[in-house]
Amino acid sequence: MSEPFLQLRSVSKSFGGVRALAGVSLDVEQGECHALVGENGAGKSTLGKVLAGIHVPDRGEILLDGRLLTLRGPADAVAAGVGMVHQELAFCPDLSVAENLALGRYPRRLRFLVDRAAMTERAQALLARIGCDLDVSRPMRTLTTGQEQMVQIAAALGTGARILIFDEPTSSLSEGEAERLFELIAGLKAEGVTMIYISHRMPEVFRLCDRITVLRDGERVGTVPAAATGQDQLVRMMIGRPLEEYFPRHLATSSERVLLRVAGLSSPGRFSGVSFELREGEILGCAGLVGAGRSDVATALFGLDRRATGQVELDGRALPLGRPREAMRRGLALVPEDRKRQGLILMMGGRHNYSLATLDRLSRFGLVRRALERREAERSFRELDVRTPSLDAPVAGLSGGNQQKVVLAKWLARDSRVLIADEPTRGVDVGAKAAIHGLLDRLAQRGVGILLISSELPELLHLSTRILVMREGRLAGELSRQQASQESLLRLMAQGSRAG
Ligand SMILES: Nc1ncnc2c1ncn2[C@@H]1O[C@H](COP(=O)(O)OP(=O)(O)OP(=O)(O)O)[C@@H](O)[C@H]1O
Ligand SMILES: [Mg+2]
Structure with missing residues (x-):
């Protein structure tokens, strides 16, 4: 031997x-x-x-x-x-x-x-x-x-x-x-x-x-x-136990009320002419190859792209582009894709990272109410099973997946009307993934409109009421839950991307 x-x-x-x-x-x-x-x-x-x-x-x-x-x-x-x-x-x-x-x-x-x-x-x-x-x-x-x-x-x-x-x-x-x-x-x-x-x-x-x-x-x-x-x-x-990976998803049809209306959203060199509607309680999936412009649309909607043009309406009222604070105040939340760079302050503890997004809600007379912050952070970290030595340990020392969970907890803590989640389960383990799916589903049941960007087709197929497909900076199509399958999505995602 x-x-x-x-x-x-x-x-x-x-x-x-x-x-x-x-x-x-x-x-x-x-x-x-x-x-x-x-x-x-x-x-x-x-x-x-x-x-x-x-x-x-x-x-x-x-x-x-x-x-x-x-x-x-x-x-x-x-x-x-x-x-x-x-x-x-x-x-x-x-x-x-x-x-x-x-x-x-x-x-x-x-x-x-x-x-x-x-x-x-x-x-x-x-x-x-x-x-x-x-x-x-x-x-x-x-x-x-x-x-x-x-x-x-x-x-x-x-x-x-x-x-x-x-x-x-x-x-x-x-x-x-x-x-x-x-x-x-x-x-x-x-x-x-x-x-x-x-x-x-x-x-x-x-x-x-x-x-x-x-x-x-x-x-x-x-x-x-x-x-x-x-x-x-x-x-x-x-x-250490069996897992119901796929919880029974809620199949309720969303209400007719439009929460987010996007018309002719464009950004030079990135994407153009993007129009869609997101309804109350709906999980609208967004598929596309990396580089198709999905994350660019997400950041533009949140007000982070100063060159973006087009009309966006949130809850029936115009939302000015290029104003992230205004977007947040009006109830729009973004779980960004590049969480290391955009979502976390690595040297700060998990609790403080968590409260960054909720400062306005947790503070009174400009002071963060520490006890409340701690309670809420604890509850939310428990829900997502964030493994951290303490609430104040620097997130830089957390494993990759646990860092992801801190960002998610942070954004999910807001009382948002519309949540844009860009690759929310990237890098998290199977248990946390199921927890996040369950959470998104519960938010939708509460009436939150969710735009779910994901590169994992099974995730999109499982959670979405409809799926938009982006290709080379444009909307290439939309599939209903009935029409959508791995094959039909892949076909729309790739069609003509080289030859034609
Ligand atoms: N540089 C560090 N400083 C402090 N703690 C650390 C450091 N690196 C890892 N840890 C801790 O060691 C443990 C194992 O982390 P590790 O990154 O190896 O996990 P992992 O299996 O890769 O997880 P993931 O799937 O989330 O990437 C975690 O509790 C993490 O917080
Ligand atoms: Mg790791």
Whole structure:
């Protein structure tokens, strides 16, 4: 019997008083795609970062090819052949793709001159290896998330990575980009690259991975072969009980009263001529490929796009564009897509982040009523099962999914008439996802009009009364709940986007 390729032995890691990993042991075979799943805060990202040398474990050891691996920093991991594909920007946004791919090791000519031609050639070769043709002179910040990810993968392989760690790689990819990533992963697997794949999306875990390890509260619950495991069983391992993933949705037809009327909404270079109506108690879905303009419409409706033109009526009265405070005062709420950048103040505690959106309601004579704020934050965090050491712990230290929940709690706390939710369940675990679906449904029953932007078609199909489809900055169509299916939506989303 040969030794396992990669071995973790009783690895522990705490942050302050929080035990992120509590004695985790794990074997990974060479060339296998090994999934890490578990609830928000289970320790998945921490485990990935320990392997990538970003976190130094408090206890335990890591063996690669039978040899003890000492990782004092990311450079040690790179030297050992471990690369991580991050969610956050891992590059210098203003440097070109070629420069980023060369970082730290510019080809030199005459000792000090950077050899641009050699740098460009090397970058092109690295990208070609993964079948990606991209103009390497483009600045990094002009790339889509999918392209940036390709550059990260190319960079890791360029430094000789034999183990690649993916942390929720598809959470901001379009369907097409995700598909390309899956094909690349299959190709790399065939070449013998070992992969650790962290995801909340069960279908892709089952499609890509050979074995699945479940973490819960920093401990390993078990490792199972993907082919012999059902989704229900896996979810039970994750949350320790069976889950009704899909609560019975409320099928009440919405009232005829129009809450939000949008006519000819346009923004130069982003989208044009968007018109629709949202009724009381309705969940109006919005489908489209990444880049179709859905989030741009959302931010414009909320008043964050100064160049937007068109007519918007809220509750029968005109809503001036470009005035977010006015929009909020009138009862419009936006759960933004890019929550890290727009939704949270990372250094502040969860409670304060929570109360930012409700300040006007919670304050009297200009003072925040602390007791009330604390009570409401507690209730709302409980409802969404936010795992935080305390209400005042900085949200920067929360796991990705728990940060999402704080933003959601914050916006859902407002007494809104209309809620625009942009990818509300991105990055949250199965249990929280069901809780959020239930919450949206309850809000709709109370009469709130909800515009639900989502890239997960099952989510849209499950919750929406009607679904709008956007394509290249325009409304491409609208489907009723009866007409809508995965196929009909995909067809509308993609139609003619290349050829015609
Ligand atoms: N830098 C940090 N400082 C303080 N606490 C942290 C830090 N990083 C992680 N934690 C805590 O460690 C625990 C595990 O977090 P981790 O990010 O590994 O979870 P996860 O499984 O990746 O969750 P998610 O699915 O939400 O991304 C959480 O309780 C989190 O709050
Ligand atoms: Mg994580």
